Amino acid sequence: MRSRLIRLCVLLGFCGVFLVTFLSIFLGVFLGAADSAIAANAVTWQPLPAASGEYRKAIALRDWHFPEDFGPHNDYQTEWWYYTGNLETEEGRPFGFQLTFFRQAISPTAATVAAASTPSRWRTNQIYSAHFTVSDIAGSGFYVDERFSRNAIGLAGAEALPYRVWLNDWSATELEPGRVRLQAQSEGVAIDLTVQQTRPPVLQGDRGLSVKGLEPGNASYYYSLVQQPTSGTVTIQGQSFSVQGKTWKDHEFSTSALTAGTVGWDWFSIQLEDGAALMLYQLRHEDGTPEITSAGTFISASGETTHLNHDDWTIRVLKTWTSPRSKAVYPAQWQIRIPRLDLVLEGRSRLADQELNTSTATYWEGATAFEGTRQDQPIRGEGYVELTGYATRLDSLLSESTP
Template sequence: MSADRISRRALAGGIAALTLARRAGAQGYAGLGESADGFAKVVPGKTFTFPGDHGPHPEFRIEWWYLTANLVDSRGAACGLQWTLFRQAAQPDPQREGWANQQVWMAHAAVTRTDTHRFNEVFSRGGVGQAGVVAKPFDAWIDDWELKGFDRTDDRTLAPLALKASSTDFSYALTLDADRPVVLQGDRGYSRKSERGQASYYYSQPFYRAHGTLTIDDKPVDVSGQAWMDREWSSQPLDTDQTGWDWLSLHLASGDKLMLYRLRQKDGRDTPFGNWISAAGETQMIAGGDIQMIPRATAEVAGRKLPVEWQIAIPSRSFSILCKPLNPKAWMGTGFSYWEGPISFAGTHEGVGYLELTGY
């Protein structure tokens, strides 16, 4: 591909990102509270179909394919990685062709150890083949970053998959496998975000087993562990008075999984949500009043004070843990900046997971 084609793509992506950033200022974190007139609405009662819902939903304004992995290297040292592909529509349907296409693609990749946190961000416009997602055979890509299925990939489990990303000072290549189907979050995949109707469609594959190679500063190591992928799409996932969220995905040593988040509001009220996922893949929503998420320690990162240690309790399940970060400096200094990194936890239950903090 010519340098002119690449520069045009980069310029278009950069302009689109700046436009979205300007719009975001008065509409909550990353503009996700902005009015979504003309876009499709999220309503209860959707019937999910696979492989179709593994692919893009351009009639909605925003969606993502979001993967995190808790790994250990061949010496037993903990590390983590992130791979995320975002699609945002600048305008509703109908879809236009080529460079006029209104889809903006953005991706983040990161690796984290106790001694370092590396990240990169790339952009592309839709319509020119530089980024996209195909449901069957599954393929999600932007440039040479890719999450790709095989001929034998099962639509129910979305596995196995091959994952890769690279930057100037890190890269990784993993194979992901799972033997249980994806699970619907919230109320059968309808994830309510506010009392005024904001919501998303949301499912996860929290049962990935991962193995492959992680390279930092040209030093490759073999890694293995657990991974979790979230799939979510909406047109207005936040209300205008919601400033961000604190989100956790937890792999319990028992084999159970737990997804928790709280949405923060300008008036100081927080709304918690959660799903308990059994080792067999059965899900149960957790009542917001039964979730306690209490920050216990902060870290100074990028000029911000961030709550990186959390006490989490679910009294109805006799569940009480303290979560600590692998690296408190896991700041994603991307266009829409946030904190994202691996954690470990202990208490009534033990395990590892990922913490995300936005809007700080």
């Protein structure tokens, strides 16, 4: 893995620091939201401004401003815009997709400006990468691609007004306030989708401050857009399908890392048919126990949020799947119980093989179906699940990145 990243850095012309920063931060930053009780009671960080030449950190509550905060936050080391969706044709043929854009700073903005002796359109301290997948569930096909580029001469970047994130011809582009077009294509597969924002952003964690560990600054700023109606086309091997469904968007930025001893995480985004939504993440220790900063959020159909502590739920694995490539054994079916919400869900992967083998890590992320009961009433839903640390322990990967 390390040799592949080095070759990639040479091809793109990036300095050696990219190898260390990109791998460590990609593995160190993860999806989820910590309960406000953790932020308020267990963490006593003091808000301090970033010194010149340092990245900013998620230390204190921030004042959110939309639509400006849809755009980039270059003073933080890592940021991503993450779209996943469950779609189907009028006849009921199902698809899933993921389109994620990552921004990675290789030096603080102030330090880069100070070091620049001559202007150059190629100079940048921001690297972009993107993952694109399509799950053809009926056809048992899983299509994966990734790209890298620099934030220079228009190759990749992000803007707030109007909102746009892109890497070459992969993009999320605002058509008008609240409507975004997603476009990506790779060998044999493409998406062209319009996503409609119908609800205000959900601020995860404590009003958008998502605590990831008890170390000072080990947190991110994080919001989600849920239950977004989506329509457009999915193209598989030259055949285009008109589809509609729902998309989930996460946007997160931080300068943080995993707490020592964390081997991976299980992350769930679930959009229920009654209009409610649920996000859970569970960080795993080596013995399988969750870290206390594992948490989640339940969003009712009317938009009310309930933040969940790690001890508010239990997740029981009912079935596993073994990758023929990495030999990793992934959960493939779960039972989720949240007594506080009187909610029981059983989830299953809609396609067994949705494993990504990327330049930085091998992980599983794919379309998932759910059904169960809430307050003794039947309920169904769809979503995405991300499983990391099963192919390779994340702490061992982090030690590999140390020079």
